[in-house]
Amino acid sequence: MKLDTSALSRGPNRVKVGFPAGKAGADIVQRAIWNHFGTSGGGWGGPIPERPFLHNAMADHRSEYRGHMRKSAAKILKGQTALQTVLSKLGVLAQGHIQGEITNLSSPPNSPVTVERKGSSNPLIDTGEMRQAVTWKVDDA
Template identity: 30%
Template structure:
């Protein structure tokens, strides 16, 4: 299986899956308990926002879609090995899983657009949309 599958550090699996989903498909977040979202800033201050729009940054789908040629090549090679009794179907399954896992991890590192919002850059100290602590990357 490939996906956001394991908790990392103090980040729960549910939290990492939520982060993955929000980035994969984008989201608009509105306040539930008042007129503003309250965003804690790195310097200890707070910003009040009416809503936040997080753009789609597909890394799961793009990880597969943009790597489909390599995946197909691997399957063709491994099928040939299976036909020659050099590999089992389970080993093909594992090879494909490892390749997809690596493609998704690569996509997390390579995806630089859409850029982070200025407030996010201020908080993170960098404009690296899918990388903050590295927990999402490690959870794949």
């Protein structure tokens, strides 16, 4: 059997998921950074605790992503699908996982001041803008 490896050396070869450059506004990216890594300064109710939603989503689904890539590898080498197609599907899958983590994360909880200000106890959702901005991008290394 002859394997076509030429497609592996050209074109897009990775997928970025979350808030890739050029896909989200700076204000949303800043908000994501503050929430993911936390802050030491004050805010509405004091420092923002670390809520690593990106890391959690990726770590919780790592074996699933590897499984998808493992199943797709033979199809790519046989010319039955393109790497870009596989990476796009992986991007959509990971986007959903990150958005789900944003929706479901509950700890550490918001401070009482923050809950009162925004009217919700969901730590990562105020307007839903950050969750909606999660996306993916297939590109070259």
